[in-house]
Amino acid sequence: MSERVLLVEDEGDVRESLTRAIVKAGRRCSSAASVEEALSLVEKGEFFDVVVTDVVLGDDEHGGLRLLPELRGRGVRAPVVVITAFADLGNVKTALNNGASFLLEKPFRAQELLEVIERVVDADVSHYVERALAHAALTDKERTVARQVLKGLTSVEIAELENNSDKTIRQHITRIYQKCGVSSRAEFFHFVFPA
Numbered sequence: 001m002s003e004r005v006l007l008v009e010d011e012g013d014v015r016e017s018l019t020r021a022i023v024k025a026g027r028r029c030s031s032a033a034s035v036e037e038a039l040s041l042v043e044k045g046e047f048f049d050v051v052v053t054d055v056v057l058g059d060d061e062h063g064g065l066r067l068l069p070e071l072r073g074r075g076v077r078a079p080v081v082v083i084t085a086f087a088d089l090g091n092v093k094t095a096l097n098n099g100a101s102f103l104l105e106k107p108f109r110a111q112e113l114l115e116v117i118e119r120v121v122d123a124d125v126s127h128y129v130e131r132a133l134a135h136a137a138l139t140d141k142e143r144t145v146a147r148q149v150l151k152g153l154t155s156v157e158i159a160e161l162e163n164n165s166d167k168t169i170r171q172h173i174t175r176i177y178q179k180c181g182v183s184s185r186a187e188f189f190h191f192v193f194p195a
Contacts, residue, residue, distance in 0.1 A: 003049035004028040021110035055084035068098035079120040096185040099152040132192040
């Protein structure tokens with residue numbers, strides 16, 4: 001069964017073009033132009049393997065960033081690819097702290113997005129994860145936390161799952177990043193899934 005993509009993009013031409021490319025690549029795609037439309041699809045019970053969202057949605061300059069915690073709050077644990085023409089540090093930090101798996105700057109070719117989608121939902125992801133974690137010499141606990149970071153969970157969500165405090169999980173994440181020679185979730189993702 002092909003993976004289902006939720007594409008959230010307010011520009012109609014871009015949304016249609018990307019939807020066609022995603023479908024042509026053999027994936028199913030549901031699209032929305034706003035946070036509300038995206039959440040409506042989720043509330044109808046559709047399951048998504050990956051979410052692709054723009055940051056700016058219509059007049060809402062941070063719509064895509066607001067969508068991330070809304071999705072998590074509704075139980076959507078799919079990896080999220082954030083696309084934006086405005087990759088300022090604040091937006092990047094917010095996106096990654098809210099669980100985004102990847103940030104792709106506009107302009108990009110449809111093929112680039114398809115490659116990112118492939119990387120975040122690849123069926124053999126565990127191979128890349130285990131290889132990268134083995135090279136980093138992580139403790140068992142750090143490996144567990146690292147896997148959850150790669151699933152797009154926030155430190156608060158990981159803390160709940162691991163019965164630890166958010167502070168403890170953030171300390172684990174800091175050590176993981178140090179051992180991997182990275183300083184952010186995006187760099188960690190690139191460390192595990194090299195281009």
